Amino acid sequence: MSKALDITGLKKTYKGGFQALKGIDLSVNQGDFFALLGPNGAGKSTTIGIITSLVNKSEGQVKVFGYDIDSDLETAKSHIGLVPQEFNFNQFESLTKILVNQAGYYGVERATAHQRAEKYLKQLDLWDKRDNAARMLSGGMKRRLMIARALMHEPQILILDEPTAGVDIELRRSMWEFLRELNKQGITIILTTHYLEEAEMLCRNIAIIDSGVIVENTDMKSLLAKLDMETFVLDLKAGSPAPQIQGFCSRVIDDHTLEVDVRKSQRINDVFQQLSEQNIDVQSMRNKSNRLEELFVSLVGSGEQEGEK
Amino acid sequence: MSSARNMIALKSILHKETHRFMRIWVQTLVPPAITISLYFVIFGSLIGSRIGKMGGFDYMAFIVPGLIMMSVITNSYSNVASSFFSAKWQRNVEEMLVAPVPNWVIVAGYVGGGMARGILVGLIVTIIAMFFTDIQIYNIWVIILTVALTSATFSLGGLINAVYAGSFDDISIIPTFVLTPLTYLGGVFYSISLLPEFWQGVSQLNPIVYMVNAFRYGFLGISDVSLTLAFSVLGAFIVTLYAIAMYLITKGIGLRS
Ligand SMILES: Nc1ncnc2c1ncn2[C@@H]1O[C@H](COP(=O)(O)OP(=O)(O)O)[C@@H](O)[C@H]1O
Ligand SMILES: [Mg+2]
Numbered sequence: 085m086s087k088a089l090d091i092t093g094l095k096k097t098y099k100g101g102f103q104a105l106k107g108i109d110l111s112v113n114q115g116d117f118f119a120l121l122g123p124n125g126a127g128k129s130t131t132i133g134i135i136t137s138l139v140n141k142s143e144g145q146v147k148v149f150g151y152d153i154d155s156d157l158e159t160a161k162s163h164i165g166l167v168p169q170e171f172n173f174n175q176f177e178s179l180t181k182i183l184v185n186q187a188g189y190y191g192v193e194r195a196t197a198h199q200r201a202e203k204y205l206k207q208l209d210l211w212d213k214r215d216n217a218a219r220m221l222s223g224g225m226k227r228r229l230m231i232a233r234a235l236m237h238e239p240q241i242l243i244l245d246e247p248t249a250g251v252d253i254e255l256r257r258s259m260w261e262f263l264r265e266l267n268k269q270g271i272t273i274i275l276t277t278h279y280l281e282e283a284e285m286l287c288r289n290i291a292i293i294d295s296g297v298i299v300e301n302t303d304m305k306s307l308l309a310k311l312d313m314e315t316f317v318l319d320l321k322a323g324s325p326a327p328q329i330q331g332f333c334s335r336v337i338d339d340h341t342l343e344v345d346v347r348k349s350q351r352i353n354d355v356f357q358q359l360s361e362q363n364i365d366v367q368s369m370r371n372k373s374n375r376l377e378e379l380f381v382s383l384v385g386s387g388e389q390e391g392e393k
Numbered sequence: 394m395s396s397a398r399n400m401i402a403l404k405s406i407l408h409k410e411t412h413r414f415m416r417i418w419v420q421t422l423v424p425p426a427i428t429i430s431l432y433f434v435i436f437g438s439l440i441g442s443r444i445g446k447m448g449g450f451d452y453m454a455f456i457v458p459g460l461i462m463m464s465v466i467t468n469s470y471s472n473v474a475s476s477f478f479s480a481k482w483q484r485n486v487e488e489m490l491v492a493p494v495p496n497w498v499i500v501a502g503y504v505g506g507g508m509a510r511g512i513l514v515g516l517i518v519t520i521i522a523m524f525f526t527d528i529q530i531y532n533i534w535v536i537i538l539t540v541a542l543t544s545a546t547f548s549l550g551g552l553i554n555a556v557y558a559g560s561f562d563d564i565s566i567i568p569t570f571v572l573t574p575l576t577y578l579g580g581v582f583y584s585i586s587l588l589p590e591f592w593q594g595v596s597q598l599n600p601i602v603y604m605v606n607a608f609r610y611g612f613l614g615i616s617d618v619s620l621t622l623a624f625s626v627l628g629a630f631i632v633t634l635y636a637i638a639m640y641l642i643t644k645g646i647g648l649r650s
Contacts (some may be wrong), residue, residue, distance in 0.1 A: 098650060099650070133650075136491045137490060137649070138487055138491060139649060139650050140645065140649050140650070157493075158395070158493035158495070159493070161491060161492060161493040162493045164491070166491050170484065171484075172483070172484035172485055172487045173483070173485050173488070174479075174480070174483055174485040176416075177409075181409070181412070184405075185405045185406075185408065185409050185488070186488055186492070188402055188404065188405025188406075188408075189405055189406075189488065189489055189493075189494050190398070190402075190492050191395075191397065191398025191399075191401045191402060191493075193401060194401075237492075
């Protein structure tokens with residue numbers, strides 16, 4: 085299957101020397117619904133900015149449907165629709181004008197552009213406001229206006245940078261529904277978010293970025309399975325026989341260290357029972373620290389703080 | 394295929410740019426009309442009648458071409474400077490940057506918009522002038538060519554200014570400290586030949602002298618400088634400023650981090 089997006093060794097050092105991306109690899113299949121999850125300042129917008137040529141990269145390669153942004157920039161651009169994190173339309177222009185002009189930048193004839201503007205304004209519940217200046221819209225409406233704008237040239241990939249930040253729960257759900265529908269029609273969707281819940285609700289595949297590094301890149305199911313599980317490190321009395329634990333995933337590290345994965349639905353008592361039946365003494369036990377888990381604690385933490393503001 | 398796309402993109406930018414200054418016509422079209430009417434009343438009618446002839450013509454007839462040129466210059470420049478800076482400031486310039494719009498189309502679109510405003514204001518001012526004096530036309534082609542080249546030159550200048558500007562103040566510095574003095578010293582109100590020889594030489598370094606004189610030639614058939622030289626100067630300015638503008642936009646100065 086052809087890749088909708090293929091990033092290798094991407095680095096970005098901003099003027100002033102701050103390294104926002106430390107060499108990331110990322111690939112997204114055609115038709116995927118992909119989440120780029122990470123806390124504020126992780127480098128999500130920087131990555132999106134480079135893909136959409138709003139930020140110059142320092143190193144690395146980006147291909148959109150096989151078109152390299154270094155050699156086939158215009159073709160690469162014409163495949164992408166971008167919904168940026170910050171509002172970036174002319175606040176004094178009417179909604180229709182914003183949409184029709186944007187279509188024009190991609191070579192869409194005016195008559196066609198007017199038809200599409202009508203279609204998307206209606207779908208996104210903005211039709212009544214079509215002649216208003218964009219500054220008159222509420223935050224949620226502005227966000228939807230940017231989604232409509234990104235669709236005007238019927239791109240094959242839609243990239244949304246924190247599309248639901250500052251959008252209330254109800255609107256968020258209808259936006260999710262809209263995105264799901266687009267994805268069903270075959271549009272590849274990439275969104276960044278710092279809510280795990282949002283990624284979980286929508287996305288099939290996920291990459292987690294932290295401090296400019298991809299710390300995890302997997303499908304949603306395996307990630308959730310990992311999150312659902314804790315790993316314990318058991319110190320056994322030296323010279324114990326190799327333990328057999330039924331129903332649990334365990335690894336013998338050396339002759340006196342054992343690691344056991346315990347799901348939330350399982351009981352750690354069962355592990356001890358089996359061990360004592362095999363006459364194996366456990367001297368001490370600790371949680372194996374889990375980078376991912378820690379990351380999520382920090383993610384959820386920052387998400388909640390934002391909600392309280 | 395991509396050239397058809399570029400034409401549509403260019404039309405979109407032109408449409409957006411002309412629509413912008415038409416929408417805010419009270420700020421863009423009315424002030425130059427008022428300013429120029431005041432010039433006509435004060436310099437033309439009140440003072441002009443006491444000055445007598447300049448270059449063989451009534452003072453009023455003499456200053457009309459220069460005053461029209463002055464409005465073309467200011468309006469072309471400030472149209473592109475404020476429109477492009479505001480697109481940077483509101484970040485809607487990103488709408489063009491993410492789209493497959495070649496840089497020359499962006500430059501051409503904004504310059505086209507600035508020329509449209511410059512020329513429209515020029516027309517308005519010409520119509521106002523008709524209430525004060527008889528407008529005669531010596532060579533219409535010289536008039537058209539001069540106004541087109543001048544408005545293109547200053548539209549490019551406004552664009553370059555906007556690329557470097559970091560605040561709204563930055564787009565009024567050049568008009569206030571460079572354009573206005575150069576225009577006043579550019580032979581709008583007097584013939585260069587009246588100046589002492591040294592100052593005549595200095596005036597030759599002022600590009601606006603060439604524009605005003607070429608323009609005046611189109612109306613009255615008189616000029617302090619040769620037309621060939623005037624058009625060469627204009628051509629050289631356009632080529633240089635276009636190259637600078639393209640370089641800045643391609644490099645993404647002030648546009649991409
Ligand atoms: N233009 C810039 N100049 C310097 N540093 C920047 C710039 N833009 C972003 N950064 C820094 O790069 C890091 C990543 O930012 P960003 O990509 O916006 O993160 P995210 O979108 O994940 O919140 C942050 O530390 C931010 O402060
Ligand atoms: Mg961001």
